[in-house]
Amino acid sequence: MKKIIAVSGSNAGDGNLTEEILKIAEETGYLIAKKGGILVCGGLGGIMEAAAKGAKKANGITVGILPWDREAANSYIDIPIATGIGFYRNNIIVNCADCIIGICGRWGTLNEIAMAMGIGKPTIIIDGSGGVSDLLSKKEFLQTFKKSPIIVKSPKEAVDKAFSV
Amino acid sequence: MKKIIAVSGSNAGDGNLTEEILKIAEETGYLIAKKGGILVCGGLGGIMEAAAKGAKKANGITVGILPWDREAANSYIDIPIATGIGFYRNNIIVNCADCIIGICGRWGTLNEIAMAMGIGKPTIIIDGSGGVSDLLSKKEFLQTFKKSPIIVKSPKEAVDKAFSV
Amino acid sequence: MKKIIAVSGSNAGDGNLTEEILKIAEETGYLIAKKGGILVCGGLGGIMEAAAKGAKKANGITVGILPWDREAANSYIDIPIATGIGFYRNNIIVNCADCIIGICGRWGTLNEIAMAMGIGKPTIIIDGSGGVSDLLSKKEFLQTFKKSPIIVKSPKEAVDKAFSV
């Protein structure tokens, strides 16, 4: 059975994405597919699109769990799952994945990471990717919780962890 | 963008499945894939497994929207989406598909068909496939409603309709 | 702990409601409250409004699990729960209740009744109230299933059953 890895991160227009951060997402998607994993994400733009683009470069399979309609799917999504339940769909992304990788992000990513941690799903954060991912990587943040996500420094480390947890 | 067609029907053990009915489901799945569609179903046994088996014979893609854990997926499912929300997952099956084909079935299928009709999703019923599908094909039943599902007599007719509605 | 009884039935505008049918719903709501139960419904018009009106006449508590916004709640709802998930909210109505009473209805009611039967929630249908409730009361219909809902002939019988199952 193939591993299913979720990538969670900012949508296009969230205002905290740079070319460098999008490259991190693309490389993460590429490595997930290269190792034979299925990429799951929220199906929209920004980090989600970059990760899906990377996965397709390695001929992987990409699933987009969309908030409302299928038309919002980015062009690298093979399997668009239009849920019609908006923000609630974040739960499906987290639930269906073997583990989740956080890259940059704002409130939506924080919502997904918090859910993943809350239900005990292996959670990996790429430190240095900006947004809430950088925040979640800080000691002051993590000491608030009994359990912490796994903090990594690169896409390679993230995907290696994703396949070994 | 590929068509996404949902097949809804009895699980194994529902007690109303025969070899003949399973052949109907398998042929339906086969034809969906043959025409380039993605098969979505509930991912479990019975009609869902037979439809997925058929789709894989035509090298199609199969998605199983599962009630709880991924382990319950039948062996023909490429993309298992483990939702963790039980019966609620029926709504996702209906919502993400372009149209839904009902084959045999009991309460779960009736739940999905009723939702599909309620939200105006094209709904096709194979008359002669047993269970609630036969019931839903009867005039006495259909006259209770303002709008009716499309009643067909064969997998071929069902899939042709699914790609033309 | 108070009993929670769901009433499921046609919305205003579904086109199959008469004064007589609305009286059945109102009396059902009245009796639920009279016996100390909490009425749960979909919060909208038609059967839902009539049942809530009846419950308030007996000083009961009424909960409306709404598909989208709170503004859609009828004026007899004490506790509007605006879910923002449309048709999916039917599942919450069924799930949170001790038992469900079907009155008249179309596809939405059929969806709720089918879910209730599917998850083994006690389900009571008032025969003679029109719509899918009359359909579900017919032998030809029920013989399709292994388990049947409880068929009753009056609000009094429905509510007595609801408090004894």
Place this chain on the structure above:
Amino acid sequence: MKKIIAVSGSNAGDGNLTEEILKIAEETGYLIAKKGGILVCGGLGGIMEAAAKGAKKANGITVGILPWDREAANSYIDIPIATGIGFYRNNIIVNCADCIIGICGRWGTLNEIAMAMGIGKPTIIIDGSGGVSDLLSKKEFLQTFKKSPIIVKSPKEAVDKAFSV
């Protein structure tokens, strides 16, 4: 129409609750009810129980949106809504409320606050109540986001804001 105010915070056993923090929750619940609001929460222990206890002292109405079964409801809940969808129920708490007040908390509270901020629901955090609420009140945290929750210092200030936003 009555205001519906959600209180989000640690469950009993989360390990970050003190008598003082529980008093904050109880006073918040009391003030919500005193002002005529309906208290909505997750229905379990800890902050949820303390807030509901406070609301009942002021003869308020308390709604518990429960993850699974009704039996888990604390003894101050008037209306237990057993959803059967686990962590997904957090979304209903956020969605049905006019605004949400965060007190202490861990991953579950962070999940709810992040969703509330993500969908633009007025969000109030009591600084000094411990857990993620203290974290969310810090400048280093908030500067990660374009929009911030409202940070207050006391239950009175929180509830005043809740009725004026």
